Amino acid sequence: MSADLAVVGTAIPRLGLTDKVQGKARYTADLKRPGMLYGCVLRSPHAHARIVHIDVAEAVRLPGVHAVLTYHDVPAIRLDADLLPLDAIVRFVGDEVAVVAAESETLAGDALRLIRVEYEVLPAVFDAEEALRPDAPTVHPPGNLVGGKALVVERGNVAQSFPEAARVFEGTFRTQIHAPVGMETRAALAEWQGEFLTVWKTSRAVHANDRQTLARVLGIPLAQVRVICTNMGGGFGNKDESRLAVLVALVARQAGRPVRLEYSRTEEFIAGRNRQSSHTHLRIGVRQDGTPTAIAMRSIMNAGAHVASGMQVTRRTGQGALYLYTCPNARFEGLTVYTNRPAGGSFRGLGAPLGHFALEVLIDQAADALGIDPLDYRLQFHVTDAGQPGQRTTPVDQLLPDEPVEGGVPFSSNGLRECILAGAERIGWRQRHQPNGVATGVLRRGLGMALGIYKGGIGREAEAEVRITPAGRVEVHTGNVDVGQGSTTVLAQMAAEALEVPVDLVDMVMADTAVTPPAPITAGSSTTITSGMAVKLAAEDAKRHLLERAATLLQAPAVRLEAGQLVSVEGPSQRLDLAAAVAGLPGDIVGTAQVTSGSTTHLINAFAAHFAEVEVDMQSGRIRVLRYVAAHDSGRIMHPRMAENQVSGGVLQFLAIALREELYVDPHSGVTLNPSLLEHKCTSIVDFPPIEVLFPAPPEPLGPYGAKALGEPPVVPVLAAIANAVANATGVWLHEAPFTPRRVLQAIREQGKS
Amino acid sequence: MPYRSWVSVEVNGRQHRIELDHRTTLLEVLRDHLDLTGAKRACDRGECGACTVLLDSQPVYACHLLAMQVRGRSVVTIEGLAEQPDFRPVLEAFVANDAGQCGFCTPGFAVAAYAALQRYPTASEVQIRWELVGHLCRCNAYEKIVAAVQEASRRRLGVS
Numbered sequence: 001m002s003a004d005l006a007v008v009g010t011a012i013p014r015l016g017l018t019d020k021v022q023g024k025a026r027y028t029a030d031l032k033r034p035g036m037l038y039g040c041v042l043r044s045p046h047a048h049a050r051i052v053h054i055d056v057a058e059a060v061r062l063p064g065v066h067a068v069l070t071y072h073d074v075p076a077i078r079l080d081a082d083l084l085p086l087d088a089i090v091r092f093v094g095d096e097v098a099v100v101a102a103e104s105e106t107l108a109g110d111a112l113r114l115i116r117v118e119y120e121v122l123p124a125v126f127d128a129e130e131a132l133r134p135d136a137p138t139v140h141p142p143g144n145l146v147g148g149k150a151l152v153v154e155r156g157n158v159a160q161s162f163p164e165a166a167r168v169f170e171g172t173f174r175t176q177i178h179a180p181v182g183m184e185t186r187a188a189l190a191e192w193q194g195e196f197l198t199v200w201k202t203s204r205a206v207h208a209n210d211r212q213t214l215a216r217v218l219g220i221p222l223a224q225v226r227v228i229c230t231n232m233g234g235g236f237g238n239k240d241e242s243r244l245a246v247l248v249a250l251v252a253r254q255a256g257r258p259v260r261l262e263y264s265r266t267e268e269f270i271a272g273r274n275r276q277s278s279h280t281h282l283r284i285g286v287r288q289d290g291t292p293t294a295i296a297m298r299s300i301m302n303a304g305a306h307v308a309s310g311m312q313v314t315r316r317t318g319q320g321a322l323y324l325y326t327c328p329n330a331r332f333e334g335l336t337v338y339t340n341r342p343a344g345g346s347f348r349g350l351g352a353p354l355g356h357f358a359l360e361v362l363i364d365q366a367a368d369a370l371g372i373d374p375l376d377y378r379l380q381f382h383v384t385d386a387g388q389p390g391q392r393t394t395p396v397d398q399l400l401p402d403e404p405v406e407g408g409v410p411f412s413s414n415g416l417r418e419c420i421l422a423g424a425e426r427i428g429w430r431q432r433h434q435p436n437g438v439a440t441g442v443l444r445r446g447l448g449m450a451l452g453i454y455k456g457g458i459g460r461e462a463e464a465e466v467r468i469t470p471a472g473r474v475e476v477h478t479g480n481v482d483v484g485q486g487s488t489t490v491l492a493q494m495a496a497e498a499l500e501v502p503v504d505l506v507d508m509v510m511a512d513t514a515v516t517p518p519a520p521i522t523a524g525s526s527t528t529i530t531s532g533m534a535v536k537l538a539a540e541d542a543k544r545h546l547l548e549r550a551a552t553l554l555q556a557p558a559v560r561l562e563a564g565q566l567v568s569v570e571g572p573s574q575r576l577d578l579a580a581a582v583a584g585l586p587g588d589i590v591g592t593a594q595v596t597s598g599s600t601t602h603l604i605n606a607f608a609a610h611f612a613e614v615e616v617d618m619q620s621g622r623i624r625v626l627r628y629v630a631a632h633d634s635g636r637i638m639h640p641r642m643a644e645n646q647v648s649g650g651v652l653q654f655l656a657i658a659l660r661e662e663l664y665v666d667p668h669s670g671v672t673l674n675p676s677l678l679e680h681k682c683t684s685i686v687d688f689p690p691i692e693v694l695f696p697a698p699p700e701p702l703g704p705y706g707a708k709a710l711g712e713p714p715v716v717p718v719l720a721a722i723a724n725a726v727a728n729a730t731g732v733w734l735h736e737a738p739f740t741p742r743r744v745l746q747a748i749r750e751q752g753k754s
Numbered sequence: 755m756p757y758r759s760w761v762s763v764e765v766n767g768r769q770h771r772i773e774l775d776h777r778t779t780l781l782e783v784l785r786d787h788l789d790l791t792g793a794k795r796a797c798d799r800g801e802c803g804a805c806t807v808l809l810d811s812q813p814v815y816a817c818h819l820l821a822m823q824v825r826g827r828s829v830v831t832i833e834g835l836a837e838q839p840d841f842r843p844v845l846e847a848f849v850a851n852d853a854g855q856c857g858f859c860t861p862g863f864a865v866a867a868y869a870a871l872q873r874y875p876t877a878s879e880v881q882i883r884w885e886l887v888g889h890l891c892r893c894n895a896y897e898k899i900v901a902a903v904q905e906a907s908r909r910r911l912g913v914s
Contacts, residue, residue, distance in 0.1 A: 011852075013849050013850070013852075014849070014852055014854075016857070017848070017849050017852070017853075017854055017857065017860075018845070018849050020854050020857030020860050020861075021844075021845050021848045021849060021853075021854065021857075021860050021861065021864050022792070022832060022833070022836040022845065022861070022864075023790075023791070023792020023793070023831070023832035023833050023836065023861040023864075024792070024833075024836070025857055026791065027791075027794070027858065029791075029794075029795065030785070030791035032789065104775070104786075106756070106775055106777055106778075180892075181892050182856070182858075182892055183794070183796045183802065183804060183856065183858040183859045183890065183891070183892050183893075184794070184796065184856070184858045185795075185796065231856075231857065232856060233794070233796075233856045233857070233858030234856040234858060234892050234893060235856075236892070262795070264798060265796065265797040265798060265799065265801075483856065484855040484856025484857065484858075484893055485855065486855065641851075641852045641898075642852055645852050645855060645893075645895055645897075645898050646855075648894065648897055648898075649855060649893050649894035649895055650894070651894075652894035652896060652897075653892065653893075653894045676797070676799060676801060677797050677799075677801035677802050677890060678799075678801045682890060682892060683894055683896075684887060684890065685883050685886050685887055685889070685891075685896045685899070685900070686883045686884065686887050690897050691897070
């Protein structure tokens with residue numbers, strides 16, 4: 001792998017940022033179409049009810065109202081197995097009941113108040129364990145356990161191995177509802193021109209999800225549906241369900257005019273698909289010297305009223321336990337449960353931060369009991385690039401999964417050791433780490449650490465097109481959405497590198513199904529490695545055509561690229577610029593590529609080691625973060641400043657999630673009690689110290705220019721790193737997040753450490 | 755029935771006369787009537803700063819003012835600031851320091867940063883943070899934002 005790259009690995013200005021600073025970048029709710037109306041949603045006040053009668057006559061008559069839709073007016077075609085566009089049954093407080101389109105949002109809101117609904121209130125259930133009981137109210141037939149059975153994956157045999165372990169450690173861990181809180185709330189704008197539909201939407205998947213779903217549910221050919229995402233104000237793994245797009249398209253069709261619907265902040269909190277809470281039980285069996293021999297995790301996930309990607313959230317909860325430590329026997333059992341709480345979905349990292357919280361805290365407890373420094377324990381037993389022991393089960397000609405269970409397969413790269421050592425040195429672990437709980441006084445300080453393992457970003461299909469235009473510009477077409485993680489810039493860097501041209505010749509055309517080739521959802525931290533590979537190969541394809549064409553024009557045996565010009569190998573005076581090469585051709589010079597990322601021989605995963613220093617006030621229970629070091633293995637870093645921003649941003653986001661963020665849903669009524677930014681306090685600019693970010697690992701051999709995933713890994717170890725630092729400072733183990741002062745004081749009392 | 759009136763507002767140095775419902779906020783006037791969409795509606799409750807504009811040179815939340823309240827006063831939005839030469843140091847410093855990721859909160863931060871440096875040209879890091887404490891960034895680009903404001907301060911003063 002060449003170390004001399006011209007564009008990849010340099011800190012060019014983030015593409016599009018100048019426009020964003022100046023307020024010129026248009027997001028979905030900034031767009032207007034001629035004759036546009038404004039949409040509003042009527043939401044259920046009950047957690048579980050049947051709509052007996054719904055009367056919209058008065059709302060329809062209000063001057064300025066152009067359309068009202070109820071479940072009578074929408075196709076009964078499922079968006080997901082458990083989701084219709086609108087339903088006669090509502091399943092959470094805030095569930096969609098009706099949609100209005102009117103000449104202003106204020107008028108639409110007035111119209112909502114004129115809709116009369118008679119509900120038959122049904123019994124509701126909010127707790128996952130209660131929902132699993134045979135007598136519990138059923139949220140979706142046939143029952144509340146999604147899929148009808150637990151998800152179970154296993155390597156080896158834990159049932160046989162636990163009895164043979166010298167020591168067994170176990171613990172129960174809980175996390176609460178996490179709201180993604182992107183600064184931009186969800187929005188969609190739909191416009192029909194005859195039978196042709198265009199939808200602008202806050203979407204992570206214009207091709208993969210929204211376009212497909214719209215065509216199918218509305219019953220129109222795919223070619224008649226165009227979905228565009230101009231700019232996205234924060235994805236964080238959220239904003240991927242399609243009910244909003246379908247409802248806006250339907251109400252626009254009924255009104256005969258374009259309609260734009262924007263969620264309020266309250267709606268975004270309540271109906272924005274939050275990451276649901278978890279209840280995890282973990283057991284780790286070890287030999288006398290601490291070697292793990294059996295790891296078993298069982299998690300119950302409260303998925304809320306609709307599951308969306310909830311099964312994937314559950315599966316990812318177990319991945320750390322299954323793979324982070326070398327262990328021949330590992331089992332994960334996950335139960336995804338429907339309740340009448342707000343519908344769940346994806347949020348950065350899915351279940352990984354929750355599962356790592358349990359795993360990394362229990363590992364620290366085991367190391368403590370065995371008398372081993374937790375740093376040394378991890379250095380000794382973390383999974384190495386040899387992978388897990390055991391037998392490969394994936395057929396040899398098939399791509400290996402991103403979330404493996406099987407053993408017998410190596411990693412393409414594994415920078416855990418480099419991350420651990422670099423992070424430990426930066427925080428001064430060897431000089432400063434003390435045994436747990438020896439600190440005294442009201443304010444006690446301690447150091448803690450946690451590791452993370454995450455998908456490498458493979459397993460999806462992507463296409464890309466690179467066009468060299470008569471203007472001498474390089475246009476890169478990809479269906480990808482930049483959610484703010486900077487894919488626009490990274491993909492432009494890769495195209496410029498492959499084509500050997502300056503990056504300011506590159507124009508990115510993204511996320512418009514009319515002009516971009518299909519791309520997968522911006523998810524699973526997969527864009528850099530998957531769409532990146534497609535862009536790199538398409539650029540190389542375009543370069544081949546370009547060099548051939550230039551050689552013909554210059555009548556040279558071969559041509560090379562130099563600073564954006566085509567130069568004959570025979571003499572540097574014979575040269576062309578890109579525009580001259582394309583001139584005279586009927587169209588652009590085009591390169592294309594289609595990839596399915598992954599490897600048949602190696603696992604590709606990203607790794608991290610985080611280190612935190614905290615100060616705990618034993619009287620108030622408040623935790624202050626003094627220092628935080630995050631060392632990441634994401635292969636070669638494509639853009640150092642953006643990558644640092646990403647890691648720092650992810651850690652800061654999750655520090656407030658660790659210390660205070662939780663969405664309260666009243667356990668009796670199902671009402672969300674704190675759906676506002678004031679009452680649900682995210683990280684602010686004065687809360688935490690600067691995050692020290694390190695990238696000590698070498699390039700990934702199988703990723704484009706050595707890259708692999710970076711978007712989600714920064715959030716994975718945060719909960720555990722803080723909990724372990726608190727344990728070091730106080731001797732108290734936190735098993736329930738967020739670590740509010742109340743919970744910290746309770747733990748101090750219960751564990752007899754006051 | 756809603757009350758409606760004709761209201762005159764001065765935005766970015768130009769006078770506009772708009773017929774509107776009395777419940778209309780300044781933010782709605784900017785975004786829906788004047789197509790000035792740089793001020794964002796992220797919460798509409800004065801809890802996040804994404805709608806920040808200058809009212810008589812002071813940073814305010816546009817969502818928290820009714821259009822009726824700004825009659826006879828001067829409103830400057832990010833679009834207006836972007837035309838001003840004295841905003842350049844802020845713009846260049848934000849871009850050079852990667853002070854935005856998704857960019858949704860960024861105009862609000864830029865307006866507030868401009869106003870903060872007008873008032874405190876030599877603001878310390880702590881001062882900068884507390885001047886911007888009324889602005890949320892969920893991407894958490896805070897460290898880059900602080901570095902950008904520090905650099906903007908230096909650029910404004912002609913210091914390297």
